[in-house]
Amino acid sequence: MPLLLINYPESFGRNLRGIRYAQAEGGVVFGPAAANISLGDITSFGRKWRKQMVVLKKINLTKAFAAFDETWSPHIGGDINDFQIKLTKLDGAFHWHHHEEEDELFLVVKGTLRMKLREENGGDIVLGPGEYIIVPHGVEHCPVAEPTCEVVLFERNTTLNTGNLENERTIREPKRL
Incomplete structure (x- = not known):
């Protein structure tokens, strides 16, 4: 299921590769600074910021x-x-x-x-x-x-x-x- 990553800390480093990875996995990345997320932070985000992760799915x-x-x-x-x-x-x-x-x-x-x-x-x-x-x-x-x-x-x-x-x-x- 695609993940929506929201409200992640602005301290995440800028890394377009991380954004492309999340999008390739069906995720949507946005927050205080949509381009400020790194590939390593995607996995740590899941552990550290689990409460801020929302599962989105489209309905046919x-x-x-x-x-x-x-x-x-x-x-x-x-x-x-x-x-x-x-x-x-x-x-x-x-x-x-x-x-x-x-x-x-x-x-x-x-x-x-x-x-x-x-x-x-x-x-x-x-x-x-x-x-x-x-x-x-x-x-x-x-x-x-x-x-x-x-x-x-x-x-x-x-x-x-x-x-x-x-x-x-x-x-x-x-x-x-």
């Missing part, structure tokens, strides 16, 4: 969605502060529900999603691949996949997939990809 959505078959079962694809990126496959209609405090972003990757909304909220909105909708907290909605579709959700990590409902589709602890 096609492969991520192929990793699971369950529908209406969000899988965590990543964390951003107090938010999560969740991938889910939808099939047919869900249940009418709302979220008391959390807004939700639905980004359609594949298929068609009909977001059913009450008339006072403008009625149904149909989304195709590459389109998204943000459902504000408190707005009752019912996602309907026409046919099975793949959706990326962006929401707080405390967001329960069934909102104010508790039923057989409630997922309290989503699986991680």
